[in-house]
Amino acid sequence: MDQATNLRNIIKAHEQQVKMGTQQQLPNREEKKERHAKVITVTSGKGGVGKSNISINLGIALQKLGNRVVILDADFGLANVEVMLGIRPRFNLADLLFRGRTVEEVITRGPEGIGFISGGSGIEELINLDPIQIRNLTKRLSDLDELADYIIVDTGAGISDGLMQFIKASDRVLLVVTPEPTSITDAYAVLKSVSRTFADTEEPMRIDLVPNRVGSFQEGRMLHKKLLVVIERFLRVNLHLAGSVIQDMNISKAVMAQMPIVLSYPHSPAAVAINTLAKSIHEGTSVEKQSSKKGIRELFGSFLKGKISL
Ligand SMILES: Nc1ncnc2c1ncn2[C@@H]1O[C@H](COP(=O)(O)OP(=O)(O)OP(=O)(O)O)[C@@H](O)[C@H]1O
Ligand SMILES: [Mg+2]
Numbered sequence: 001m002d003q004a005t006n007l008r009n010i011i012k013a014h015e016q017q018v019k020m021g022t023q024q025q026l027p028n029r030e031e032k033k034e035r036h037a038k039v040i041t042v043t044s045g046k047g048g049v050g051k052s053n054i055s056i057n058l059g060i061a062l063q064k065l066g067n068r069v070v071i072l073d074a075d076f077g078l079a080n081v082e083v084m085l086g087i088r089p090r091f092n093l094a095d096l097l098f099r100g101r102t103v104e105e106v107i108t109r110g111p112e113g114i115g116f117i118s119g120g121s122g123i124e125e126l127i128n129l130d131p132i133q134i135r136n137l138t139k140r141l142s143d144l145d146e147l148a149d150y151i152i153v154d155t156g157a158g159i160s161d162g163l164m165q166f167i168k169a170s171d172r173v174l175l176v177v178t179p180e181p182t183s184i185t186d187a188y189a190v191l192k193s194v195s196r197t198f199a200d201t202e203e204p205m206r207i208d209l210v211p212n213r214v215g216s217f218q219e220g221r222m223l224h225k226k227l228l229v230v231i232e233r234f235l236r237v238n239l240h241l242a243g244s245v246i247q248d249m250n251i252s253k254a255v256m257a258q259m260p261i262v263l264s265y266p267h268s269p270a271a272v273a274i275n276t277l278a279k280s281i282h283e284g285t286s287v288e289k290q291s292s293k294k295g296i297r298e299l300f301g302s303f304l305k306g307k308i309s310l
Contacts, residue, residue, distance in 0.1 A: 007024055024030030037070075037148040040281070041170040045080070045186025047157030049178045050212040052080050053251055054274065055154035058174075059261045063112045064262075067149040070107060070115035074166065075156035085110040086163065086258030092120025103143040111263055114265070150281075158189055164197045172281065174242060178213045179223060188230065195235035208242035217273075220244025243277040246270050 005258045006021035063069045073081040089108035095101040107115040177187040198205040211220035224241040248270035262271045
């Protein structure tokens with residue numbers, strides 16, 4: 001497909017979205033040029049602390065607030081997100097990069113019209129691209145800038161160079177932690193790595209803590225304070241408290257039913273907490289949008305240069 005056809009398709013998709021009445025206010029032409037999709041990376045030190053659940057539900061909550069959201073499953077090889085969403089993607093990121101599929105084609109629609117790009121498998125192919133391929137692919141992936149207001153990257157557990165690259169390219173980093181001691185020490189390890197990797201930046205890197213599975217919001221605040229005490233003494237990181245998510249058995253019920261909790265149990269404590277988190281992110285957007293210098297081009301730029309260990 002040539003550039004012009006590609007562009008026409010993107011515009012067509014936009015017009016379609018407007019016709020379908022997505023409640024969001026679409027920007028005028030001038031603003032649209034400036035626009036960058038916000039990249040939110042969701043990470044943790046320890047596995048199994050709730051990243052995928054938070055990514056999905058936060059995504060749906062942001063979509064319900066009138067944003068266009070695309071979730072990228074960056075936990076390559078493990079198709080968790082699609083199972084939780086109860087959808088079967090026809091294509092994945094590798095189809096976009098190597099098999100001629102367009103960005104629109106590899107986005108599968110999920111509940112509430114949320115977009116989803118499957119991490120699939122076979123992504124090692126990315127590492128051996130030549131510079132021309134890299135340039136072309138980065139250009140195509142940057143179409144996401146036009147197709148989404150938020151791109152939520154659900155990462156795998158653990159610390160890697162790849163994770164640091166995702167963090168670098170993000171507008172917001174959500175660090176999920178639970179009250180378990182091992183989760184706290186692993187979250188500290190992520191913060192330590194962030195502090196080292198971004199030791200030379202003008203401002204310390206900002207990380208937003210999301211205490212999950214807490215008994216109360218007070219417990220979440222305590223967890224944040226606990227980490228702050230050690231960080232302030234030893235690390236160069238700006239650790240904010242984004243908002244806590246309550247321990248809630250409806251989360252596992254929702255996973256079993258393959259229907260995210262914000263839709264299946266919208267009044268349950270965890271769903272209310274995630275909606276509140278979404279609202280605070282949504283309300284912060286106008287200011288951030290103006291100052292954003294990042295966006296998807298940078299994210300995939302570093303991704304495709306093979307800096308990300310998969
Ligand atoms: N607030 C919560 N209340 C109760 N259970 C929860 C909560 N958050 C997550 N869980 C449960 O924790 C388990 C792990 O959740 P999830 O798969 O989202 O974690 P993850 O961090 O993405 O894991 P991985 O590191 O394997 O990708 C799930 O079984 C889920 O039901
Ligand atoms: Mg996960």
